[in-house]
Amino acid sequence: MTCHSPESTETIENERRTDTESRVVDSDETRIGQAMKDLKNTGWYWGSLTANEAKEILQDASEGTFLVRDSSQRDYLFTISAMTSAGPTNLRIEYKEGKFKLDSVVLIKPKLKQFDSVVHLVEHYVQLSRTTSKGASQSLAPPNGTVQLLLTKPVYTATPSLQHLSRIAINNATRQVQELPLPNRLKNYLTDYSYNV
Structure with a gap:
């Protein structure tokens, strides 16, 4: 029969906690690293572009044209800048618990899909936009004066x-x-x- 002093039990719990935290950090670093690799392969990831620079690039583009850039807000990694019927707009991409999703109002947030990578997220919304734009009449306006977001055509850096x-x-x-x-x-x-x- 062995006895553990309270100090040794506390030490074991601290080691477990540290090991778990270390695995989470490694997992996050790996996932974000892979997301960066995938984004750099797309050709439509613009890096540290500012919101004003993105607006200039999109200014004369058709609705649905988009690009992905680094977010200028510290709490977010990336932002999608897209042309809407009301002009250029920006959507932040949230990273939480190993998943990427669009930032939104609190009521809608739980309903938004989560993805393993930013490119998967964009791919999903591009497919959704293509399906929506084929089935919807061009003369119909979204309800309540809201602007419909479409992602249909990426703007390549080159x-x-x-x-x-x-x-x-x-x-x-x-x-x-x-x-x-x-x-x-x-x-x-x-x-x-x-x-x-």
Whole structure:
């Protein structure tokens, strides 16, 4: 029979707590690092662009045109700047407990979907926007004078390569890249950016 003094029990609990906190930090660093890698591959991540600079870029763009940039607010990592029918607007992306989601009013926040990466989040809303814009009449205005947010066309920092555009087209056509009769090196390139936006 062994006895533990209160000090040794407290030490064990502190070590467990520290180990758990360390794993959470490692997990967050890994997830944010992967999100950054994915974003840099998109071509529509603009980095440390300011809200005014984003507004200038979007000023003459069509509704639904968007870009992702670093957030200028300390509590957020990223912001989507998009052109709406009322002009350019900014949506903050919240990161909490390993997931990314759009920031919103408290009442709607629990209903918003959460994603493992920023690109997954954008991909979801682009698909939703494409579905919504196909089914909706252009003459209908959103209720209560609100502005409908559409994400349909990214603004690239530079003209994307034909390889990258081909990768997006292939990923849009199939999620079975490993089954395609292609060399492994090409399959790796396709799966390195498995999004369709």
